Amino acid sequence: MIYDVRHLTTVRYAGLVRLARFNLRLKPAPWPGQILHDYRLSVDPRPTSVQDETGPFIVNRSRLTIRAPISRLSVESRFRVEVTAAPLPDPDTAPTIDQVRHRALTRNDLSASGPATYLYASPIAAPSSEIAGWALPFFTPERNVIAAGRALMEALHAEFRYDGNATQIDTPPVEAFHHRRGVCQDFAHIMIIAARAHGIPAAYVSGYLRTLPPPGQEKLVGADATHAWVNLWCGDEHGWIGFDPTNAMIAGTDHIFTAMGRDYSDVAPLDGVFHGGAGQEMEVSVDVEPVG
């Protein structure tokens, strides 16, 4: 599939922001099966400085400084992307939970795509014995990891209600877990906590979904904004496989990868230090259009 993606963020401040120093993590990082064309980032007002870098996870970061006083900030990220999906491996050939757990601990790989990086608690995905207990039935040692991941994803989809008003951006995942409600970000964090509790490396993926469904199919949930799902590490051979608990599907050609980190905080589309400003209002619009 080829998509044209346009992601527009507009922030209005109640007071003047005299100095803004912030990070944007909007440009898709390289990912297997994905080819990026014509990336364009426009920021208004024009920043004093922009520096682009990659890492430290699978993420591109632009660091911006705006020194003039501003009351409004708008950021537009546009690109064309080609997505092909590798055929899903035969679940029966996938390693067991026990094997993955063992291999994640022994693999000599400290890189941003290695499993060790995604094995432990991270700033938002703090361990929770409740979530661990809830996920216990899915992670029996002899079960194959893809089947376990799918079962966990489906359970999340079945037991939790998608509700944009139930949580805020900084609601701890365990709270969303208690209410059995939330948005893609909450579901992804809960699934990450559950998998890590059983020793399976799990990563947070930010990205996009195609906005309009193919004819005759239902529109996917989370398509009007940035989306989030989970990568589980399924052993040396299969590597990372994307599980989308919001839509109960394996990530394929409907999913456009932007970045992968331990949780939301590693890949937040926008964060930084804004001096002044007081209150703010933000609008986000995302348009993902298939072009072929």
Place this chain on the structure above:
Amino acid sequence: MRVSPALQPANRLRDYPADGDAGDLFRGATPSVAAKWSAMADGLFALSEDAGLPAQDLIARQILDLGMSFRLTGDTEERPWPLTPMPLLIGAAEWAGIERGLIQRACLLEELAADIYGPQRMIAEGHLPAAVVAGSRYFARRMVGLEPRGNHYLHVYAVDLARGPGGQWRVLNDRLRLANGIGYALENRLAMARGTISLLSGINTRRLAHFFSDLREGIARDCQRENPRIALLTPGRFNQSYPEQAHLARYLGLPLVEGRDLTVSDDRLYVRTIAGPKRVDAVWRWIDTNALDPLAFDAHSAIGVPDLFDAWACGGLEMANWPGVEVLEAPAFAAFLPRLCRALLGEEPLLPNVATWWCGQPAEAGSVRARLNDLVVTPAFGQPVEALPGTKPVAAASLTPEERDALLTAMERRPMDYCGQEIVHLSTTPALLDDRFVPRAFTLRAFVARDRNGDWTVMPGGFARLSASAELSTTLMGEGDLSADVCVVDDAPRSQLAVTALGGVPAIRRGGGILASHAADNLYWFGRYCERAEMTTRIVRSILGSSIEVDAAAGYNPDIYARLVRLLHLWGAISEETAGLDASHACQAALAEAHLPGGVTCLLDRMRDVGLTLRDRFASDFWRVATRPMPPLPSSKPGIALRAARELVERFSALAGLIAEDVVRGPVWRFLDMGRRIERALLLCRIARQLGAAQDEAGAMGVLLDLCDSQITYRARYLAAPLRDPVLDLLLLDPDNPRSLAFQIRAINNHIDALPRLGEGQMPEQPEREARALLAPLLSLTIAEIDDALLQDMETRLLSLSEAITTRFFLQYEKSASGDRSHLLA
């Protein structure tokens, strides 16, 4: 001179009830070191007899004098430091072994940090699992591939040691993030040296001073500039070890800075000072890597400096220690260090660490399960884990069967979160408790730093923690409740070269060094609060009848009472309702008021609060007087409030005296004094306006003289009763009366003239212009021309001057209170 104490019949350690086999430090000492133990013990008792006080009290007094204190997490008040008077004595030979081992370990940790943040050869070759590095929340992935300019990842390293019953030393913990305790080791030694006079030098105790100058020069050598500015970066006064940080900064002469004092520009770090931004070459950080830069690490950090990362990454800033090195503190590393020592240094470890098994490896996990009851289990990365109550090691044998099962199940699911460790038995040391020597288990924190050549040097001494009870004799004793000094003793005195002789004579300097804008802000407000509290107290004293006029209290006209009470209400010492009560209740309320901005209790609290941030600038005498609590006010009887008011006035006079006599005439003094002067001038205008309009002229002018402490001067000058014009001339226009308005304004002018200007040109800045304009009428008018309108105008202009000072000197940085620091999320 005393004969050899070992031969004295009064050998206080003779009946010391320690079991030789348990590995007591004294019982196991060589004869020459044992003689020093006895000399020390007898010396302490002799001192205590001479003074008629227990040895404990002698030391406690020094601790109080030094202002040594600490806070536990959750404490709002600082506590006095629990130092026991008997130090630990370690002979030169035993210490030499420890030194060699620590230096080897520092080298190992340096090499390991360089490998983890560099080629990662140890991981590739299988000496260190990637999952051990990734498990620590202190692993700073962003630091991979960055090399420090001087090629030193570590500059200062603290380590906890245990001494086993057989006398063998082992490493319990490595501390690379914070050298906590380094300041307490210094303070312990200062208190001991002061409290025991020549006892320490009498037994040839090695001095600590060289270590601290080495540490400083070791950081300086890696900086770009010749005379680098090294700042100590503190998380702020709410941090548990803030008193320690402030003390170290003062002792080493380093500016104590918070994140908000700093700014990065063109990849260089600057501290905002009253003289504009000044470059900082190196930072001794007391902040976690994660909090150092909200743009590079934790975006929520409010104590870091945006873009600080760029300053060190581009080589413009030396960091001690290099960000990310604290990854090595994780207990799981201990399991791999012996092997890494062979792989990286090609040597066997000289000093073993506590035997540790990381359960992320199946074989190790198996043996931990098999021997569980002989071991302690600890979270592998110092973070809470599912099946353990906290982050401290737990003896598996102490678990209930259910807890044990839960632990084993959790270890199945996430084995990498757990380490098994041997239980270390500790040897004891004689502790002087309640005038008796009793054996107490101890651990020792030692400190290692790079010197001016970049070589490692070990502090000859350290900081010991003693178990609070005789029963606890393993590492499970926790951190201990008591501390003791650690003395390394030589057979013969070592030549003690002066610090300056080793480091070269420093360039002669005058003045107080740089003054950070926010410190100046705090000094200014300290001065203002102090003066305001004093004037409230003086009014209270005056109302309650403490003037030199014997019958003054009885003679006050009700109109004057009402005016004084109104003054209290005007500057927020009492509420409107209280102002309606009778005078003695209003006075009592003004002293006790803890919330309104003019209440004495509130002002004392604010002084203490602001003063905390100035700890590194105030002498301990000053600090002690400034933070003394409010005198108790058990009832609202006028006599009690009067006594409290008198005590407070004396206290304020003592502070004024200390400021006048003990503070060098640099910017610190100028801001303190300027705050006082502005506040005094403001209050004077208000009081003069209130009392100038009173019906009973003689009475009101008498009170005015009393409030301004100018009774004596007036009487020496005039025989008449207090009359409006002569009194107001003395209090408003007389430039020689230190309580007059003219005197305050002139002093403010002098201060502003002496403070640095920002621009190159000689154009006067705003505060200077405003201060001059204030002085002009006072120089040119006669008292007959001064009316209420003019005084009101003076008040307005004084407030405007204060604003101008704030804008010029304090607000060079973007105020970003936590409330308006947005965290934007899409």
